[in-house]
Amino acid sequence: MPGPVLAVQELSKRYGKQDALAGVDLEVEAGQLVGLLGPNGAGKSTLTKIACGLVRPSGGRVEVLGQPAGSIEARAALGYLAELFRFPGWCTADELLRLHQRLAGSTGGEAERRELLDLVELGEAAGKRIEAMSKGMQQRLGVAQALIGSPRLLLLDEPTSALDPVGRRIVRELLEELRRRGVAVLLNSHLLSEVELICDHVAIIAKGRLVKAGTPQELAGPGAVEVETGNGVRTFEGAGREDAPRIVAELVAAGERVYRVEVRHSSLEDVYLDAVGGETG
Amino acid sequence: MNGSRLGSVATVVGLSIQEGLRKRVFLAVLVLTAGFLALFAFGSYSAFKDVDGFVAGETEILDPHAFVGATIFGLAMFATLFLGAVLAVFLTLGVVRGDAESGLLQPIVVRPIGRTTMLLARFAGAATLSAAYVLLVYLAACAITAATGDWTPDHLVTPALGLALGVAIIAALSLLASTIFSVTAQGIVVFMVFGAGLTAGLLAQIGNAINSDSLHSIGRIASWALPFEGLYTASLHALISNTSGLTGVVLQLGPFGGSEAAGPGLIAWAFAYLVGVLALAAFVFSRRDL
Numbered sequence: 339m340p341g342p343v344l345a346v347q348e349l350s351k352r353y354g355k356q357d358a359l360a361g362v363d364l365e366v367e368a369g370q371l372v373g374l375l376g377p378n379g380a381g382k383s384t385l386t387k388i389a390c391g392l393v394r395p396s397g398g399r400v401e402v403l404g405q406p407a408g409s410i411e412a413r414a415a416l417g418y419l420a421e422l423f424r425f426p427g428w429c430t431a432d433e434l435l436r437l438h439q440r441l442a443g444s445t446g447g448e449a450e451r452r453e454l455l456d457l458v459e460l461g462e463a464a465g466k467r468i469e470a471m472s473k474g475m476q477q478r479l480g481v482a483q484a485l486i487g488s489p490r491l492l493l494l495d496e497p498t499s500a501l502d503p504v505g506r507r508i509v510r511e512l513l514e515e516l517r518r519r520g521v522a523v524l525l526n527s528h529l530l531s532e533v534e535l536i537c538d539h540v541a542i543i544a545k546g547r548l549v550k551a552g553t554p555q556e557l558a559g560p561g562a563v564e565v566e567t568g569n570g571v572r573t574f575e576g577a578g579r580e581d582a583p584r585i586v587a588e589l590v591a592a593g594e595r596v597y598r599v600e601v602r603h604s605s606l607e608d609v610y611l612d613a614v615g616g617e618t619g
Numbered sequence: 620m621n622g623s624r625l626g627s628v629a630t631v632v633g634l635s636i637q638e639g640l641r642k643r644v645f646l647a648v649l650v651l652t653a654g655f656l657a658l659f660a661f662g663s664y665s666a667f668k669d670v671d672g673f674v675a676g677e678t679e680i681l682d683p684h685a686f687v688g689a690t691i692f693g694l695a696m697f698a699t700l701f702l703g704a705v706l707a708v709f710l711t712l713g714v715v716r717g718d719a720e721s722g723l724l725q726p727i728v729v730r731p732i733g734r735t736t737m738l739l740a741r742f743a744g745a746a747t748l749s750a751a752y753v754l755l756v757y758l759a760a761c762a763i764t765a766a767t768g769d770w771t772p773d774h775l776v777t778p779a780l781g782l783a784l785g786v787a788i789i790a791a792l793s794l795l796a797s798t799i800f801s802v803t804a805q806g807i808v809v810f811m812v813f814g815a816g817l818t819a820g821l822l823a824q825i826g827n828a829i830n831s832d833s834l835h836s837i838g839r840i841a842s843w844a845l846p847f848e849g850l851y852t853a854s855l856h857a858l859i860s861n862t863s864g865l866t867g868v869v870l871q872l873g874p875f876g877g878s879e880a881a882g883p884g885l886i887a888w889a890f891a892y893l894v895g896v897l898a899l900a901a902f903v904f905s906r907r908d909l
Contacts, residue, residue: 392725392728394906414731422722423726424722428638429641437634441627441630441730441731443626
């Protein structure tokens, strides 16, 4: 069985006396879409930057397809879009992709550039200068740039922060398509609903430590069963879908009139707030 | 270096050139250069015309054309070095820290090219353009003095190569500064270093004129510490190295005071210095978190 595409073990990073990361473990498998959540300053971007060789770790190991992060081999296997990025304003979209094709050693040529621009719905803007593009268009171009050379691992740091709802949907569908193609994706995001919607696995970090990880379903868990009776609304905390018939039967047996039953799940937001303890960066 | 890496180097060199062209750096430099060459041609023409009026007795002991030609060409050399330094600094401005702070660098550095390779490619682009630029301006100045006063330097190639190597060293120093300082600080530091080099040359010139060994030594040491200055003074010397008699003496006392032949030691030191500066820049860049 092949190993994970991205393997992070006991990763730590110190800036002076400040721990940006303190022993984080994480794996991303081929075809897996992992969401990395956490408050500002939690260490998400630092982890991503270490994975693509922009930042040197203080301790621990990070490997991309078995190669040390930052090595030529590791970088050849990944695509990256930074949270704060800029492309040369004088370049057109097509020129930028051509530049990255050369740097990545991609042989995809014009067909690859056209396909990627179409994927992010910038096919009509191929000849447009980047300085004339909106921030949202630049972010979609950034996603296309990260996909040059068909990377096995995609590291995206807040890739939808500047996008409108349509742009977000485009990127979301693109990520789902990449998952079908077996690309491993690590997605840093503050948009919990988006992560909940598309990610197979979620990792929450706070103050440089991994505080919670699992599938969105595992993390969400049971919430409560809410029942509206003749005597008002009653909430049964910790109860799940399986408990609902019993609760209703007991209430009816006790002479209550039942008008409405609702099974509530704790949302990823509840889990996140619980995990980070209300911390914000 | 394999073919793919070589292709990446060519791409980054091409990016430097494209950036210069698209950001209108070249346009600004071309306008400045055209202005300088026009003024130089006018000044050269006027100066040669004025000395044509010298009486016959004066011209027997002092060759006025050689004196004027060497003097104004020496000034042109200074202007050429200055404009070349401006171009070298512009082409390397913010290449590491500045671009990293604005987010331009990260998408390129994560590509499988290697930081040292990227840095050397940026140097190759900036140094090639700056060196080609000073060679062209130097040749244009030569053509002007030849056309207006029938004067050419005693050695044509040596001073040109000295200037070219000098601006390559300035490009390397600017690249090193870009790994440490933000854009504004980088520009200030490099021009202060450039100014320090020129001041060292002036010290040597004054030491020569007043026959002060200590001042001359200070100037010499500083010139070796910043070898673009040593190369510049060596280039000045090569302009008039075959000019003898009173003309040669007067030139040495005046604008060419302190200029000395390069010698193999200076050339070897300049290349070693260049390699050392680039190695230090690569080391600092390799350890920088982006």
